[in-house]
Amino acid sequence: MERKRAIEAIKTAGIVGAGGGGFPTFIKMQSQVETIICNGSECEPLLATDKAILYQNADRVIDGIKVAMKATGAKEGIIAIKGHYQNVIKKVEAALAGIYDIHIHQLENYYPAGDEFLTVYDVTKKLIPEGGLPLDVGVVVCNALTLSQISDAIAGKVVTNRVVTINGEIEKPQVLKAPIGASYRQLISACGGTTIDNYTVLDGGPMMGSIVEDIDRGIAKTTSGILVLPNDHFVVNMKTKSITQMVKLSKAACCQCFRCTDLCPRNLLGHDIYPHRTMRTIDYNLADPTEHITSAFLCSQCGVCEMVACDSMLLSPKKIYAEYRKTLVAQGVKSPHRKNNFSVRDAFEDRKISIPTIMKKMGLAKYTLPELVVKDFYSDRVSIPTNRHIGKPAKATVTIGDQVKIGDMIALSADGGLGSVYHASIIGEITDCDQSFIEITA
Ligand code: SF4
Ligand code: SF4
Structure with missing residues (x-):
C-alpha cells in the first residue's frame, strides 16, 4: 500500500500508542526517519501484554513494522525485547526468518527499559535531546500492540479491542483480548475474581499505573494491565497519598539524601533533572519558576x-x-x-535497577506473570472512554438510542493536528454518553 493510504488507514482505524502514552500513531507515521523500533520491553512488573502478543502474533507485529518502515522511509526495523524472555525471542526469531531489514535487540531486564528515551539509547546509542522526541534522532518508537493494530488497519480493521493483563490478587491471572470499554469488574470476574475482599484496582502496572476510582467504568485503548492489590499494600499507599499530604511530608521529612537524583533514569541519561533539589524548592512561588521547578517538564513519571x-x-x-x-x-x-x-552520566550502567530488585522492594515478589496466551473475552455492555489519547478531545457522533455495529464510528476529534477517532466495540444500542465516555448495551 502506498504511503499516503497507509497513513490514512492508520488514522481511520483510531490507533493511539497502546503502551499507555495514547499518542496518535498516524502523526508518528507522517515523519521521515531511519529506524523503527518496536518497543516490546514491557518493563512494568507483572504485565505480560506485549510479551504475549509477540509470543503469539509475532507475524502481525512484523507486518506492522514493515508498514511503519514504508510510511516513514525507515531502512531498518528493530524489535527491542528483554533478553530475559528467551521463549518470546525464539518465536520472534522464527517469524523473522528470511527478513533481513528487521532484527532483534536484546535489552537487559531493568526498569524503565521501555521509556522511549532509554530504549532509543539502548538500541541506537543516540541521545534524545531534553524535551525532544525519538524523531529528533531519526527514530520512531511504537509499542508491539500498536504495530499489530497497524497491520490490522491495512487489512481494513479499526481498533475495537485490546489485549490486557489481569494480575495481582486474582484467582487466575490471564492475558485477555477484550472489547474496549469492557469494565474492570467484568475482566476481573472473567479471571475467577479476586483472592481478597479489600482491594484496590490499578489501570496499568505498579510503577506508572493509576488507581481506578470506579471499576464499573471501561478499559481504554491505553489500558495495558489491570492490577489488583490489597488496600494496605505499599504501592496503593504511595499512590493514594494526596498532593497536599505529600507537600507537607516533603517539607518536613526530605533529608536531602540525593537518592532520588542518583537513581533518576532521566538524570542518569544526562538531563538536567535533580529531584532532590526540586524537593528543596517546593514552597517557591510558581509565578517565578526556578529551573528545579520547570524540570518537571523533564520528568517521565517513571516512579523510580x-x-x-x-x-x-x-x-x-x-x-x-x-x-x-x-x-x-x-x-x-x-x-x-x-x-x-x-552524554550519559558515568554511573548510568551501574545504577540500572533490575526488575527482581524492584519487585522485592515494592512487595510484589509473590506475584508471577500469567501464561503467554491471549484469550478472547466478550462483553454485553461497554463504557468506552473517549478522552484517553493525547490531543483534541473526541466528540460523540452518536446519541442515546442509536443502534451501532462493531466498527461504527462513535466519536471523533476535530480534524487537523493531534486527535483520534473511536469505534463501537460491540453491537448494540447507545445507552449513555457524555464528554468522556460512550456506553453501548448489547
Ligand atoms: S525525596 Fe529524595 S532527597 Fe528527599 S529524602 Fe527522598 S530520596 Fe532523599
Ligand atoms: S518519576 Fe521523574 S523524577 Fe522520579 S525518577 Fe522518574 S523521571 Fe526521575
Missing part, C-alpha cells in the same frame, strides 16, 4: 524516585513534578529545557 529511591522517607518527587507540570502548563509556561549536547 517514589517507589524505589525514597524508601526510608516515603516521599514522592514524581507526584510533586506531576503537580508542578500541571500548574506550569495552566500558567502557559513553556519548558526552557532544550539541552541537546550531552
Whole structure:
C-alpha cells in the first residue's frame, strides 16, 4: 500500500500508542526517519501484554513494522525485547526468518527499559535531546500492540479491542483480548475474581499505573494491565497519598539524601533533572519558576524516585513534578529545557535497577506473570472512554438510542493536528454518553 493510504488507514482505524502514552500513531507515521523500533520491553512488573502478543502474533507485529518502515522511509526495523524472555525471542526469531531489514535487540531486564528515551539509547546509542522526541534522532518508537493494530488497519480493521493483563490478587491471572470499554469488574470476574475482599484496582502496572476510582467504568485503548492489590499494600499507599499530604511530608521529612537524583533514569541519561533539589524548592512561588521547578517538564513519571529511591522517607518527587507540570502548563509556561549536547552520566550502567530488585522492594515478589496466551473475552455492555489519547478531545457522533455495529464510528476529534477517532466495540444500542465516555448495551 502506498504511503499516503497507509497513513490514512492508520488514522481511520483510531490507533493511539497502546503502551499507555495514547499518542496518535498516524502523526508518528507522517515523519521521515531511519529506524523503527518496536518497543516490546514491557518493563512494568507483572504485565505480560506485549510479551504475549509477540509470543503469539509475532507475524502481525512484523507486518506492522514493515508498514511503519514504508510510511516513514525507515531502512531498518528493530524489535527491542528483554533478553530475559528467551521463549518470546525464539518465536520472534522464527517469524523473522528470511527478513533481513528487521532484527532483534536484546535489552537487559531493568526498569524503565521501555521509556522511549532509554530504549532509543539502548538500541541506537543516540541521545534524545531534553524535551525532544525519538524523531529528533531519526527514530520512531511504537509499542508491539500498536504495530499489530497497524497491520490490522491495512487489512481494513479499526481498533475495537485490546489485549490486557489481569494480575495481582486474582484467582487466575490471564492475558485477555477484550472489547474496549469492557469494565474492570467484568475482566476481573472473567479471571475467577479476586483472592481478597479489600482491594484496590490499578489501570496499568505498579510503577506508572493509576488507581481506578470506579471499576464499573471501561478499559481504554491505553489500558495495558489491570492490577489488583490489597488496600494496605505499599504501592496503593504511595499512590493514594494526596498532593497536599505529600507537600507537607516533603517539607518536613526530605533529608536531602540525593537518592532520588542518583537513581533518576532521566538524570542518569544526562538531563538536567535533580529531584532532590526540586524537593528543596517546593514552597517557591510558581509565578517565578526556578529551573528545579520547570524540570518537571523533564520528568517521565517513571516512579523510580517514589517507589524505589525514597524508601526510608516515603516521599514522592514524581507526584510533586506531576503537580508542578500541571500548574506550569495552566500558567502557559513553556519548558526552557532544550539541552541537546550531552552524554550519559558515568554511573548510568551501574545504577540500572533490575526488575527482581524492584519487585522485592515494592512487595510484589509473590506475584508471577500469567501464561503467554491471549484469550478472547466478550462483553454485553461497554463504557468506552473517549478522552484517553493525547490531543483534541473526541466528540460523540452518536446519541442515546442509536443502534451501532462493531466498527461504527462513535466519536471523533476535530480534524487537523493531534486527535483520534473511536469505534463501537460491540453491537448494540447507545445507552449513555457524555464528554468522556460512550456506553453501548448489547
Ligand atoms: S530520596 Fe527522598 S529524602 Fe532523599 S532527597 Fe529524595 S525525596 Fe528527599
Ligand atoms: S518519576 Fe522520579 S525518577 Fe522518574 S523521571 Fe521523574 S523524577 Fe526521575
